[in-house]
Amino acid sequence: MDVGSLVERVLNGDRRAVARAISLVEESAPQLREIVAGLAAHTGRARIVGLTGAPGVGKSTSTSALVKALRARGESVAVLAVDPSSPFTGGALLGDRVRMQEHATDPGVYVRSMATRGHLGGLSWAAPHALRVLDAAGFSAVLVETVGVGQAEIDIAAHADTTVVLSAPGMGDGVQAGKAGVLEVADILAVNKADREGARAAVRDLRQMVAQVDREPGEWKPPVVSMAAADGEGVADLLERIDEHTEHLRSSGALRERRRARARREIEGIAVEELARRLADVHGHATLDKLADEVATGGDPYAAAETVLAALDG
Numbered sequence: 001m002d003v004g005s006l007v008e009r010v011l012n013g014d015r016r017a018v019a020r021a022i023s024l025v026e027e028s029a030p031q032l033r034e035i036v037a038g039l040a041a042h043t044g045r046a047r048i049v050g051l052t053g054a055p056g057v058g059k060s061t062s063t064s065a066l067v068k069a070l071r072a073r074g075e076s077v078a079v080l081a082v083d084p085s086s087p088f089t090g091g092a093l094l095g096d097r098v099r100m101q102e103h104a105t106d107p108g109v110y111v112r113s114m115a116t117r118g119h120l121g122g123l124s125w126a127a128p129h130a131l132r133v134l135d136a137a138g139f140s141a142v143l144v145e146t147v148g149v150g151q152a153e154i155d156i157a158a159h160a161d162t163t164v165v166l167s168a169p170g171m172g173d174g175v176q177a178g179k180a181g182v183l184e185v186a187d188i189l190a191v192n193k194a195d196r197e198g199a200r201a202a203v204r205d206l207r208q209m210v211a212q213v214d215r216e217p218g219e220w221k222p223p224v225v226s227m228a229a230a231d232g233e234g235v236a237d238l239l240e241r242i243d244e245h246t247e248h249l250r251s252s253g254a255l256r257e258r259r260r261a262r263a264r265r266e267i268e269g270i271a272v273e274e275l276a277r278r279l280a281d282v283h284g285h286a287t288l289d290k291l292a293d294e295v296a297t298g299g300d301p302y303a304a305a306e307t308v309l310a311a312l313d314g
């Protein structure tokens with residue numbers, strides 16, 4: 001494979017090249033390093049919006065509606081559907097494919113699902129790489145849909161500029177969206193399926209929860225949006241809130257801060273992985289196992305770590 005030409009094609013927004021590059025991310029391919037180096041200088045323009053929430057709340061429906069609204073403005077949009085649990089899917093999930101059908105022939109829209117189970121770091125490792133590819137390919141907005149089960153919604157918030165946490169009435173999700181941790185990562189809370197009973201109460205509950213959080217003056221207060229994505233209702237409002245948050249991030253300096261924190265985590269992740277690799281290289285697994293046996297049976301873990309690290313300096 002000619003990495004240079006792949007990079008060139010990604011930068012030109014060539015979809016097949018974008019697809020190939022993201023596959024290389026999924027496979028954690030050795031060429032990735034060179035690809036990342038080639039793309040890095042061309043990133044930082046896309047705004048990254050994460051949508052998360054429990055299965056069935058309407059993330060894909062909302063994403064599709066947002067794509068439509070963004071396209072109406074002439075923005076080019078990429079959708080990355082991250083499935084943290086499934087093995088490689090190699091394309092959009094069936095239900096999502098149906099929902100995204102109306103965008104299938106639009107050259108300004110690119111939809112891709114990505115599985116992250118293949119790699120040790122999972123989502124946290126793969127997401128920055130995949131987002132870098134889409135950013136470099138010139139999409140002005142990248143929507144990341146991820147199923148919010150447990151840690152996932154908190155993870156995705158680490159990679160997005162704006163995180164939208166969705167919930168829907170009648171699924172116990174109003175409460176779930178208000179859970180500690182989830183409330184902390186939400187820049188915007190959206191109650192979908194406003195056509196259903198209990199939607200108003202869910203909105204009210206969330207507003208109350210948001211109001212109870214202490215904030216510094218000038219700090220962003222997450223708005224609670226009510227919508228019925230299936231009918232397109234409230235979608236314009238959601239997009240407006242996303243725009244406001246983008247503007248807030250820019251004017252307050254929080255955007256730079258978030259991106260710096262993100263870059264730092266990525267550097268640390270790469271460095272730690274490399275360190276683990278070198279440790280295994282220098283000592284061999286047998287030595288590490290022997291030390292581990294010692295520690296497991298009462299040995300000093302700090303001393304063992306020092307022994308291991310000392311060999312790297314030499």
Ligand SMILES: Nc1nc2c(ncn2[C@@H]2O[C@H](COP(=O)(O)OP(=O)(O)O)[C@@H](O)[C@H]2O)c(=O)[nH]1
Nearest residue numbers: 055056057058059060061192193194228229230
């Ligand atoms: N009643 C109602 N159903 C909706 C709405 N939005 C989505 N749905 C339905 O909820 C189900 C799950 O939607 P989907 O977007 O796949 O949810 P996801 O799992 O969060 O991506 C589908 O059957 C949708 O048609 C809505 O605004 N109102």
Ligand SMILES: [Mg+2]
Nearest residue numbers: 059060096145
């Ligand atoms: Mg979905």
